[in-house]
Amino acid sequence: xxxxDTLGSVGEIExxxxxxxxxxxxxxxxxxxxxxxxxxxxPDGRYVVSTDLLIHGPDFRLAxxxxxxxxxxxxxxxxxxxxxxxxxxxxxxxxxAAPLDTPVDFLEGIADGLREACAALSPGSGVVGGDLxxxxxxxxxVTVFGDLEGDRPVLRSGxxxxxxxxxxxxxxxxxxxxxxxxxxxxxxxxxxDRARFEQVESRRRDLLAAQLRPAPPIAAGRVAARSGAxxxxxxxxxxxxxxxxxxxxSGVRIDLxxxxxxxxxxxxVGEAPxxxxxxxxxxxxxxxxxxxxxxxxxxxxxxxxxxxxxVLVGDGVTVDGADPRDARAGWDPFxxxxxxxx
Amino acid sequence: xxxxDTLGSVGEIExxxxxxxxxxxxxxxxxxxxxxxxxxxxPDGRYVVSTDLLIHGPDFRLAxxxxxxxxxxxxxxxxxxxxxxxxxxxxxxxxxAAPLDTPVDFLEGIADGLREACAALSPGSGVVGGDLxxxxxxxxxVTVFGDLEGDRPVLRSGxxxxxxxxxxxxxxxxxxxxxxxxxxxxxxxxxxDRARFEQVESRRRDLLAAQLRPAPPIAAGRVAARSGAxxxxxxxxxxxxxxxxxxxxSGVRIDLxxxxxxxxxxxxVGEAPxxxxxxxxxxxxxxxxxxxxxxxxxxxxxxxxxxxxxVLVGDGVTVDGADPRDARAGWDPFxxxxxxxx
Numbered sequence: 001x002x003x004x005d006t007l008g009s010v011g012e013i014e015x016x017x018x019x020x021x022x023x024x025x026x027x028x029x030x031x032x033x034x035x036x037x038x039x040x041x042x043p044d045g046r047y048v049v050s051t052d053l054l055i056h057g058p059d060f061r062l063a064x065x066x067x068x069x070x071x072x073x074x075x076x077x078x079x080x081x082x083x084x085x086x087x088x089x090x091x092x093x094x095x096x097a098a099p100l101d102t103p104v105d106f107l108e109g110i111a112d113g114l115r116e117a118c119a120a121l122s123p124g125s126g127v128v129g130g131d132l133x134x135x136x137x138x139x140x141x142v143t144v145f146g147d148l149e150g151d152r153p154v155l156r157s158g159x160x161x162x163x164x165x166x167x168x169x170x171x172x173x174x175x176x177x178x179x180x181x182x183x184x185x186x187x188x189x190x191x192x193d194r195a196r197f198e199q200v201e202s203r204r205r206d207l208l209a210a211q212l213r214p215a216p217p218i219a220a221g222r223v224a225a226r227s228g229a230x231x232x233x234x235x236x237x238x239x240x241x242x243x244x245x246x247x248x249x250s251g252v253r254i255d256l257x258x259x260x261x262x263x264x265x266x267x268x269v270g271e272a273p274x275x276x277x278x279x280x281x282x283x284x285x286x287x288x289x290x291x292x293x294x295x296x297x298x299x300x301x302x303x304x305x306x307x308x309x310x311v312l313v314g315d316g317v318t319v320d321g322a323d324p325r326d327a328r329a330g331w332d333p334f335x336x337x338x339x340x341x342x
Numbered sequence: 343x344x345x346x347d348t349l350g351s352v353g354e355i356e357x358x359x360x361x362x363x364x365x366x367x368x369x370x371x372x373x374x375x376x377x378x379x380x381x382x383x384x385p386d387g388r389y390v391v392s393t394d395l396l397i398h399g400p401d402f403r404l405a406x407x408x409x410x411x412x413x414x415x416x417x418x419x420x421x422x423x424x425x426x427x428x429x430x431x432x433x434x435x436x437x438x439a440a441p442l443d444t445p446v447d448f449l450e451g452i453a454d455g456l457r458e459a460c461a462a463l464s465p466g467s468g469v470v471g472g473d474l475x476x477x478x479x480x481x482x483x484v485t486v487f488g489d490l491e492g493d494r495p496v497l498r499s500g501x502x503x504x505x506x507x508x509x510x511x512x513x514x515x516x517x518x519x520x521x522x523x524x525x526x527x528x529x530x531x532x533x534x535d536r537a538r539f540e541q542v543e544s545r546r547r548d549l550l551a552a553q554l555r556p557a558p559p560i561a562a563g564r565v566a567a568r569s570g571a572x573x574x575x576x577x578x579x580x581x582x583x584x585x586x587x588x589x590x591x592s593g594v595r596i597d598l599x600x601x602x603x604x605x606x607x608x609x610x611v612g613e614a615p616x617x618x619x620x621x622x623x624x625x626x627x628x629x630x631x632x633x634x635x636x637x638x639x640x641x642x643x644x645x646x647x648x649x650x651x652x653v654l655v656g657d658g659v660t661v662d663g664a665d666p667r668d669a670r671a672g673w674d675p676f677x678x679x680x681x682x683x684x
Contacts, residue, residue, distance in 0.1 A: 031495055031497065035427065035497050035498055035575075036392055036423040036424075036574075036575050036576060037390040037392035037423050037426070037488065039389070039391075039427070039490070039495050040389055040391060041387060041388055042389055043387060045383060045384055045385060045387060046372060046383055047384055048379040049379055049380045049381075049382060049435055049470060049471060049487065050378055050379035050435070051436075051471060051472060051483070052437070053437045053439055053477075053481075053483065055439055055475050055477045057476070057477065057478065058476050081378040081379050085377065087379070091391070093392070093485055095393050095485075097395055097397055128391060129391060129392060129393060131393050131394050133397050133400060134397070134400050135395075135397045135481065136399065136479045137477050137479035137481070139439060139477065139479070141393070141395065141437050141481075141483035143391075143485035145389075145391065153372075153373055153379075153381050155377050156378075232378075234378060
């Protein structure tokens with residue numbers, strides 16, 4: 001007897017039916033899920049598009065991420081890309097591929113996470129379509145759309161000498177959470193372990209949440225655009241690496257000030273004192289916070305942003321005026337994942 | 343020594359660089375690839391969106407599909423969803439996940455197929471963004487956008503009693519090709535085999551091409567919309583099953599006439615005489631042609647469409663007025679795929 005309904009046992013159509021009813025509706029949807037395509041409104045005659053994959057192995061371990069977390073993170077990381085263009089997210093399409101023995105309630109958990117992330121981070125956004133397939137590797141492919149509301153898109157290339165560099169959201173917390181997971185939520189052979197995870201979770205709630213259910217400040221993207229941000233992106237690969245992308249695209253140097261980052265360092269050390277030695281590295285190089293890094297004209301700093309540096313003549317990124325020890329130490333999605341573990 | 347550059351050996355950024363330069367630009371792109379998101383134009387204030395996965399195993403076998411074919415099919419099947427809404431495809435985002443040992447020139451082949459399919463099937467459409475990740479399972483996730491050019495979207499729900507039912511494109515050819523592949527392009531243990539495939543290919547060129555590089559009539563979607571089509575979809579799961587979707591959504595019966603399908607049957611038998619016994623089944627139930635099934639007011643039949651049936655009072659689908667032997671015999675993506683084979 002098969003006690004648990006799985007993707008393979010109930011099939012694609014019934015699984016989809018159970019998932020779709022849990023998904024959030026999008027205010028911008030003229031035609032929602034159920035036809036060959038959805039139709040969305042684009043009031044100003046343009047729309048922003050971005051896409052991102054979440055893949056079992058390089059992007060998450062099932063011992064650490066509940067299905068809800070996967071849906072949440074898939075939505076959050078994609079919504080942040082729209083925010084980073086200065087737009088308001090409107091709709092998402094979600095293509096889900098999972099092994100046939102995946103319980104349907106696992107898929108429902110992903111849908112719940114998508115719904116709650118949209119509601120919490122970007123009210124009014126919703127899922128307008130998707131696809132469900134069998135795959136040996138659990139894969140969540142999200143494409144997200146956004147509305148510029150009449151403003152220009154904020155690219156990476158607009159930073160100018162004299163501008164201030166600012167951040168909205170966490171720095172280093174997601175990477176600190178991942179470091180704690182690899183240090184403490186593994187068994188004696190270093191393999192991700194659910195029981196150990198549960199022991200760790202109660203003591204490390206904020207840092208683990210930053211890794212597993214990041215909450216980037218989505219609305220700050222429009223705020224930045226309206227305030228005349230010259231450049232912006234979301235920090236997925238670490239402050240240094242992502243700042244260098246703005247510097248390279250804009251033909252300028254970005255100098256980050258560690259004095260501006262003291263609060264970020266303290267936040268990590270407050271929850272995990274043993275990370276004191278690596279805390280500044282985590283703040284400078286840790287990825288996956290999906291915070292917004294924006295460049296504003298001097299004298300402009302909208303609510304929600306705090307200064308972390310300034311734009312100078314030159315190229316690349318400096319920290320307190322000097323070369324960072326390793327400006328390339330960002331998040332590498334191809335890190336040593338082994339299909340047999342986690 | 344590593345003689346072949348792979349995704350793992352050259353890394354994500356260099357692989358992406360090599361891929362992106364092979365991709366087609368989109369006329370509708372205001373901001374193309376390279377930032378957090380792309381910006382597309384939506385001249386009439388709306389846009390159509392659809393998404394689809396192509397996954398190693400359920401959707402293709404590497405013994406049979408060259409990388410070019412995978413890119414081509416991913417584009418073609420997605421473009422058809424936009425056509426089926428009555429829209430012109432404008433842009434695609436492509437998220438690609440592949441094992442680390444995948445040669446970069448394999449990924450370049452996928453990009454070539456995407457480019458050539460866009461150019462051949464929907465000139466002006468192009469790739470506006472994407473993502474590249476490591477995965478144990480080769481996965482191509484495409485999301486596609488389209489422009490309704492001021493017309494209403496053509497849904498599944500608009501068929502009315504008295505309308506004619508028409509098709510643009512092949513029927514059954516893709517399924518006939520797949521049947522030939524499973525019969526002839528396998529080794530003595532039934533496992534997909536490249537050498538056997540090459541022997542088969544020269545004799546079965548058209549039917550195999552219909553399966554591996556389908557060429558749905560994308561422009562016919564806008565033609566149908568302009569001609570006032572009441573309902574439309576693309577035939578991905580077989581004529582019977584997809585016709586039943588229009589019938590169910592519209593609250594009508596669709597009666598298909600086998601006399602209208604004689605040409606489709608002859609086309610299959612002409613290339614593969616041994617399929618004579620199953621040829622009508624293939625035409626009625628074979629999936630993956632991605633042809634357009636549309637319903638028009640009587641007296642309206644735009645260029646490129648041919649009548650296959652009519653809309654009557656009732657529900658479901660009949661063939662020559664009678665119940666089809668098995669109206670559910672469509673393409674099942676969860677068919678017996680075994681990760682160890684093919």
